Amino acid sequence: MPTQRSSNDDATDRRLRLLIGLVVVLAFSAAVLNVWYAIHARPPMPQPALLLLVFFGVWLGVRVKIYVRVQSSHNATNWSEIPIMIGMVLAPMPWVLLSATAGLAIAKIVSRQPPLKTWHALGKMVLFSSAFGLVLILTGAQPDLRHPQVSISAVVLAYLAFNIVDQAAFLPVIAVASHSTIRQVFFRDLVSDLVDNAAKLATVVYVVGVLVSGASPLLLGFVPLVVACLHLWHSRRLRTAEERESWRRLADTTDELSSVDLNQVLYHAAEQGARLFSADEVEIDLAATGVDRVVRARAEGVTYDGPGPRKFGGDTAITTDLETRDRSYRAGALVLDFHGKIKLTEFERYKLKTFASALCTAIRNASAYAELQRLNEQNAWEAAHDPLTGLANRRELYERAIEYFAGRTDDGIVALLLIDLNHFKEVNDTLGHGAGDAVLREVARRLDDSAAPGDLVARLGGDEFAVLLVNLATPALATHRAEQMLSALEATLEVEGMQITVEAAGGIALAPGSGGINELMRRADVAMYQAKRAGQPTATYAHSLDTADVGRLMLGGELQRAVAEQEFVVDFQPIVDLGSGEIISAEALARWQHPEHGYLTPMQFLETVERSGQLPAFAEAVLDQALAASGVWREAGFDLPVAVNVSPRSLLDARFPSTVLAGLARHDVPADRLVLELTETLTISQLDTVGRALTELRDAGVGLALDDFGTGVSSLSVLSHIPINQLKIDRDFVTAVETSSEAAAVIRSTVDLARSLRLTVVAEGVESEPQRHALWELGCAAGQGHLFARPMSSARLLGTLQRGSGGRPGALAAALHDVGSVVRLPRRRPPGTSRSALPHQPS
Incomplete structure (x- = not known):
């Protein structure tokens, strides 16, 4: 949308209309006095040829001035005033004023000048012409084509009156239009104005002197040549000054194009472009960037901002491409529209090319900043919102x-x-x-x-x-x-x-x-x-x-304190080869040594931790203790993998894989010595989200185990989505393995499935020897439970490993040699298990 005009702009327009209206009213009054003078004094009708000379002199002077103004955007010298002043020496004022007004009006209309400017020019001319003629009348001058009676001093006085009236009608209007003071406008081009006035006065005095003295009319033949030379000299001088001023304004304009707001860049460029090149209207087309947008503006403000197509073209418009100097980027097109056909000078073409290049760079920078801002806003939105539903996260x-x-x-x-x-x-x-x-x-x-x-x-x-x-x-x-x-x-x-x-x-x-x-x-x-x-x-x-639960009495502040003061400790429960009775790995189990509530198990506090902001710190603390224990056992000669339970909420944290790998590196533990246990029932609905994190960990060598296998209805779906190495049979099936054929069938099918997928199987909650024998007969190779050992500290587990059972270090139970022959099946060693961790399989 185009910019809205400010209250200051509206106030300026009102003041301009009032000032110009005052000039027109005074000019109308002067015209009425001229008519009254013509009726009562009955001045003689001059020769039509003289009136035609005045008419064409004014018309030609205005046209030359307009041409120069359009080309250089500067108010050049108006030589049309000379025929008016000479005409009033040779003919009565009303007739000269009528011819001059007609010439000026036709010249303005033909050049399609804005109505407000035309009325101001006509009013100003009537006023200063009337002032010049009135002084001549008051000094007793007698206009006559053959023998004019006028003194040089009268002409000088009349010219001074003419100049005072001209400045009085001109300076206030220009001061209001340019938002300056009358003093600033007066002194801005004082030297140039003095040279102008001196040249005009000298020309008028010379012509009047020749006519009054009765000298040969041939002496007047030099006047057009002198005027032409003065005009060319002064125009050249003005053009040089204007070129310097134009470069300054161009530099100021390009500096102001450094905004990162694309709208501000386009609006400012369109408005300033109209001023820089004296164009009636400027159009910026962004179609080359893939955006259907056109901005149009006059010097007074933006007139249109919306979809294309372009409005201007043909002989009255000049179009240039908006592209960088190396032509690596093209933003669109810049169109300058004028009243009529126009041809730019070489200087103006270069200036236009420079302006277009600067505008193209500004558009590219603003567009890049807008895209960067859009991405930042999008990232900020994504960081605060759920991608599936769009709700806050x-x-x-x-x-x-x-x-x-x-x-x-x-x-x-x-x-x-x-x-x-x-x-x-x-x-x-x-x-x-x-x-x-x-x-x-x-x-x-x-x-x-x-x-x-x-x-x-x-x-x-x-x-x-x-x-x-x-x-x-x-x-x-x-x-x-x-x-x-x-x-x-x-x-x-x-x-x-x-x-x-x-x-x-x-x-x-x-x-x-x-x-x-x-x-x-x-x-x-x-x-x-x-x-x-x-x-x-x-x-x-x-x-x-x-x-x-006791855990539901915990406040968030207690969790933060527990992590900071290392109240969370880790116990370890051995995982045993059911056939040989040897310890093949250990599962890390977190405990909370609460100063008030005592020794708390994960069932009492884990849900509270997961719903708090302390889960990452808690998970890192548990992992750190588990890896430290693994390193101690390895130094003592027992290279045991350690299994650590992982909350699905931790897997939703993009930083979790890097945290795990950093912990492995810090404790110098090989990645295949760590197994992360996942809860099947909590990860099914988040497979796509956690799958990437798990794949990253699996590719690094970390083993993955699916805990509580068989309790959910989507076990096969989980296996097809997550790179699992190990299945852990839920304790409910182990407890019922002796009395329930259904439980035995689930265990056997789980073992068969694992064997076909080249996975290991661990039974949880083994409480008795009959359960151990039953599991062994069903093909289950490993188990953990109170039959072998309860959870214990890292140091105590090391002592158990060193003591062993029956004189066998690292063993917790006698071997089941009487159950059947034992063979070592060739198999791929999955991450998370060592050769010693692959238990004996019943044949």
Whole structure:
């Protein structure tokens, strides 16, 4: 859109119209006096030839001045005043004034001058001509073609009156139009004006002197030649000065094109281009950049900004390409439109080329900056929003909540609504992840549409959403808003031709007095699980009911302190070859030595850690202790791989792979000595996201194990998406292996599947020798459980390795030689296992 005219521009226009109107009114009054004088004095009618000379003298002088002005954008000397002054010496003032007015009016109309300028020029001419003639009358001059009676002093006085009136009508208008003072305009070209006036006065005095003295008329033949020479000399002088001024204005204009705002560059270039080249209108076409945009402007301001095509062309327009000097970049075209056909000088063509090159560079820089700004805004948006749903992400939710807790927003109660979709995993498992994504997008849309102004709807990951409710008048209003939002999810939605009903549970928590967003998130999580257990759509956090787990009593500040003061420690449970009884690896199990609640297991605090901002620090601390222990065992002669449990939320962190590899390098542990255990049921809905991180780790040599295998319904889908090395059979199947044929069948099929995929199998929760024998007979090679050892410290495990069992270092149980022959199957050694870690397989 074109720029809006400012109030200053409107005020300038009003003042110009008032000044020009005053000039025209005074000129009209002078014209009326001339008519009155003609009626009462009845001056004789001069020879028509004299009036024609005045007419063509004025017309020619104006046309030459206009031509020079267009070419050099400068007010050149107006020689049309000389025939007027000489004519008033030879003929009565009214007739001369009539001829001069007609010549000036026709010249202005033919050259298509703006009406306001034409009226000003006519009014000014009537005024200064009347002043010149009035002085001649008052000094007793008698106009006559053959024997004029006038003194040289009268002519000089008349010229002074003429000049004073001319400046009085000219200076205020130019001062207002150029936003200058009359004093500045007067002294700007004072020397040039003095030379002008002296040349004109000398010419008039010379002609009058010849006519009055009765000298030979041949002496007047030199006048046109002298005037022409003076005109050429003065025009040349003006042109030289104008070229210097033009370069200065061009330099100023190109400096002002350094803006990074493309609109400002285009608007300024179009307006200044009209001034620099005295063009009626300038057009900038950006079609060469692939953008359908045209900007048009006059010197007074922008007239159009929108799609093409161009408006100007033909003989009255000059078009130049907008390209850099080396022609490596082309931005479009620059079009200068004039009143009539015009030809630029060599200097003006070079100036136009320089201006076009500078404008092209400015357009390229502004476009590049705009693209960079767009990318920055896009990156900022992506960093704060969920890519699937477009909602705010966890980071944005936390930052917004921190602002409210810091008191930088409006007053009011703040609450958090935590929403979890019920049975969403079944949608992914039944219809696929594409359908699941469609459901999540629709749920996000409904939640966002039903949110109140100012509330922030976010997706935390998977099927979990959160809504920051702000500016609540009363606590009860939080429950009302939550019920409204969850009711918006009740309507069925269609996915791949099937009608699906979305069920959800929501937990509401009011902002606590301490603990910040971490405590608010924890309380909302507690309330959400209360709603799930009660089978209700929503539940509000109540401190009296917050007794589910010790971990749910932890505040965010305690987690930060625990990481800083190394309250998290790691125990290790051996993984044993079921056939030989030898330790082949160990699983790292985190514990929290809480100063108040004692020794806490992951079941009591892990969920709280995952929902806090301390997960990266916690995961790094556990990994660091596990790798340090592995290094100690290796130095003692026991090269055991160590398995570390990984939260799916850690895998969503793009920095996690580099953290793991940095830890391996820091402790000088080979990558194949580390196995990361993944929970199958939590990673299915995030396969595409975590797959890249896992592939990066697998390619580096880190082993990957799928924990709790068999408990989910998408095990095969997981195996096809994640580069797994090891399967860990859930303890529920191990417990029932002796009494349940179904459990035995699951274990046998798992072993067969692993064997075909060249994976190792570990049974969890081995509690008795009968279970060990049963697992061995079903083909399971390795296991862990209380039958062999409970979790212990790194130092204690090293002592156990050194002592061994039955005189065998590194063994925890007797070998099962009586069960069947033992053979070593040739197999590929997957990352995460050593040759010693490949257990004996029953034949």
